[in-house]
Amino acid sequence: xxxxxxxxxxKVVIADNLSLFIDSAFENKSVYDGSLYWWMVMIAxxxxxxxxxxxxxxxxxxxxxxxxYHFRLNFNHPYLAxxxxxxxxxxxxxxxxxxxxxxxxxxxxxxxxxxxxILALWITMILSGLWHGANYTFLVWAAVHSLxxxxxxxxxxxxxxxxxxxTVWIIPLIFIQVIIAWIYFRAENLDQANSILLKMFNFSSGxxxxxxxxxxxVFFLSLAVLIEIFIWFRKNKIATALFYKRYNLDVLxxxxxxxxxxFFRGEGKxxxxxxx
Numbered sequence: 001x002x003x004x005x006x007x008x009x010x011k012v013v014i015a016d017n018l019s020l021f022i023d024s025a026f027e028n029k030s031v032y033d034g035s036l037y038w039w040m041v042m043i044a045x046x047x048x049x050x051x052x053x054x055x056x057x058x059x060x061x062x063x064x065x066x067x068x069y070h071f072r073l074n075f076n077h078p079y080l081a082x083x084x085x086x087x088x089x090x091x092x093x094x095x096x097x098x099x100x101x102x103x104x105x106x107x108x109x110x111x112x113x114x115x116x117x118i119l120a121l122w123i124t125m126i127l128s129g130l131w132h133g134a135n136y137t138f139l140v141w142a143a144v145h146s147l148x149x150x151x152x153x154x155x156x157x158x159x160x161x162x163x164x165x166x167t168v169w170i171i172p173l174i175f176i177q178v179i180i181a182w183i184y185f186r187a188e189n190l191d192q193a194n195s196i197l198l199k200m201f202n203f204s205s206g207x208x209x210x211x212x213x214x215x216x217x218v219f220f221l222s223l224a225v226l227i228e229i230f231i232w233f234r235k236n237k238i239a240t241a242l243f244y245k246r247y248n249l250d251v252l253x254x255x256x257x258x259x260x261x262x263f264f265r266g267e268g269k270x271x272x273x274x275x276x
Contacts, residue, residue: 001062001254002062002250002254003058003059003061003062003065004058004059004062004063005254005257005258005261006058006253006254006257007054007055007056007057007058007059007060007061007062008055008059008257008261009055009257009260009261010050010051010052010054010055010058011051011052011055011056011059011271012055012261012265012266012268013220013257013260013261013264013265013266014047014048014051014055014220014221014223014224015047015048015049015051015052015055015266015269015272016265016266016267016268016269017216017217017220017264017266017267018044018045018047018048018217018220018221018266019048019266019267019269020214020217020267021041021044021210021214021217021218022041022044022045022048022186022217025037025038025041026041026186026187026188026192030210031207032206032207032209032210032213033199033206033207034199034204034205034206034207035199035200035201035202035203035204035205035206036206036208037206037207037208037210038196038199038200039200040210040218040221042179042182042183042196042200043179043221043225044217044221045182045186046079046175046178046179046182047079047221047224047225048272049182049185049186049272050075050078050079051224052271052272052273053074053075053092053272053273054074054075055271056271056273057071057074057075061073061074072093072094073093074092074093074094075090075091075092075093076089076090076093077090077228077231077232078090078091078178079171079175079178079228080171080228080231080232080235081171081174082158082162082167082170082171082174083152083158083170083174084145084148084149084152084174084177084178085149085152085153086174087174087178095128099124099127099128100124103123103124103127104120104121104124107119107120107123107124108120114153114154117153118150118153118154121146121149121150121153122143122146122150125142125143125145125146125149126139126142126143126146128142129141129142129143130142132185133275136189136190137184137185137187137188137189137190137193138184138185140184140190140193141181141182141184141185144180144181144184145181148177148181158170158174171232180197183196183197183200220264
């Protein structure tokens with residue numbers, strides 16, 4: 001019951017309530033523009049695709065448990081990752097594991113030296129991009145991840161930041177890398193993706209009226225971010241974990257999820273993953 005409730009909450013409350021905001025931006029139906037607007041759009045899409053994918057996985061796991069089957073965790077709060085490698089161990093775990101076991105490792109993995117390992121990484125990611133669709137945008141999405149993973153493997157910069165005891169700052173840096181890749185995953189074509197990327201990083205001023213026009217989307221996006229922040233505190237701060245356990249907050253969370261599902265449903269969009 002808990003898995004199904006959380007899965008439906010992610011899908012029909014978070015993902016579906018963000019869809020209008022995101023679709024209007026990418027379909028050029030919005031009158032808004034500027035860096036802040038596109039950062040909000042891309043953060044919203046990051047949580048839309050996460051909640052959509054994770055939502056259907058939780059629903060499937062919950063239904064399977066009723067029939068006596070146990071499906072492994074498929075999304076483990078990937079936006080709390082402390083490296084891009086860690087992100088891929090948390091994101092769509094069943095698919096990522098399949099590509100690791102049947103593509104990356106048979107190609108030699110990292111056993112044959114740095115250069116061979118990086119080549120295997122690029123081949124694996126490019127095949128992952130092709131698996132999502134015969135579109136240049138998916139190939140660039142895979143290439144962006146490959147580039148960032150290569151830089152991470154060569155420089156080991158997340159480990160350096162951890163040694164400096166700035167671990168918490170790694171999370172937003174990894175999230176920004178993922179967002180940049182998501183631009184190409186969601187965009188209709190490369191020209192649109194490149195245009196959005198330029199707008200995001202030229203830090204131009206724009207009309208902030210979208211906060212009012214898309215208040216529902218902004219509210220549910222803020223809720224999704226706050227939930228992830230709470231999850232981080234629960235996993236990393238003993239006091240928060242003890243508080244959660246002492247007052248059995250699972251009951252409260254499930255109750256709130258059901259209330260939101262009943263009264264704050266979104267547009268009822270099809271699961272994004274169905275197109276793949």
